[in-house]
Amino acid sequence: MANQSFPYISVKQRDRTFLLTKLPASLVATISYASVRGQDDEAGAIQRLLNAGRISSIKAFTMQVANFPASIVLNWVSNDPPLKRDTNSIEIPKTERAAQIIDGQHRVAGIKAAIMEDNALAALELPIAL
Numbered sequence: 001m002a003n004q005s006f007p008y009i010s011v012k013q014r015d016r017t018f019l020l021t022k023l024p025a026s027l028v029a030t031i032s033y034a035s036v037r038g039q040d041d042e043a044g045a046i047q048r049l050l051n052a053g054r055i056s057s058i059k060a061f062t063m064q065v066a067n068f069p070a071s072i073v074l075n076w077v078s079n080d081p082p083l084k085r086d087t088n089s090i091e092i093p094k095t096e097r098a099a100q101i102i103d104g105q106h107r108v109a110g111i112k113a114a115i116m117e118d119n120a121l122a123a124l125e126l127p128i129a130l
Contacts, residue, residue: 003081005089008130019090019130020071026122029112031098032074034105050109058110062121068111071129072104083130090130099130 008021034050076083078098084091101108115121 003084003091003093005091007088008085008090019085021090021128021130022125023092023128024122025111025115025124025126027092027094028072028074028108028126028128029115029122030094030096031092032072032101032108033097033099034101034108050105054106055109055113058107059113059117062111062114062124063118066114066121066124068107068124068126070104071127072107073102073129074099075102076130 004027006021006023008019011018011020076099078095081093081095111121111124
């Protein structure tokens with residue numbers, strides 16, 4: 001599948017720049033993964049083990065309400081292909097495990113489970129900090 005482009009805004013805090021955008025839930029589910037502390041050797045392995053009850057609750061919430069105003073925070077870790085951006089848009093490759101979840105692992109897992117039951121939720125727009 002071809003890369004998709006999305007509008008973004010830049011936010012600079014000290015020596016870091018974050019990109020705020022919106023992505024379809026299906027793309028977030030494809031590109032993201034959680035690295036679990038004490039289980040994965042990867043740098044940045046900060047996430048707790050996934051809680052099945054919490055995922056089930058978020059899945060139900062997604063199926064009924066599907067309002068997620070808080071950003072999911074992703075760290076882009078893939079350089080193959082790299083992210084490309086211009087002054088107006090960022091090109092996101094649909095590459096599995098390209099972005100490590102820093103915040104929102106249960107939301108992503110719950111939303112992913114909801115999509116498996118109702119594919120129309122794949123188009124749900126999610127706020128992302130990258």
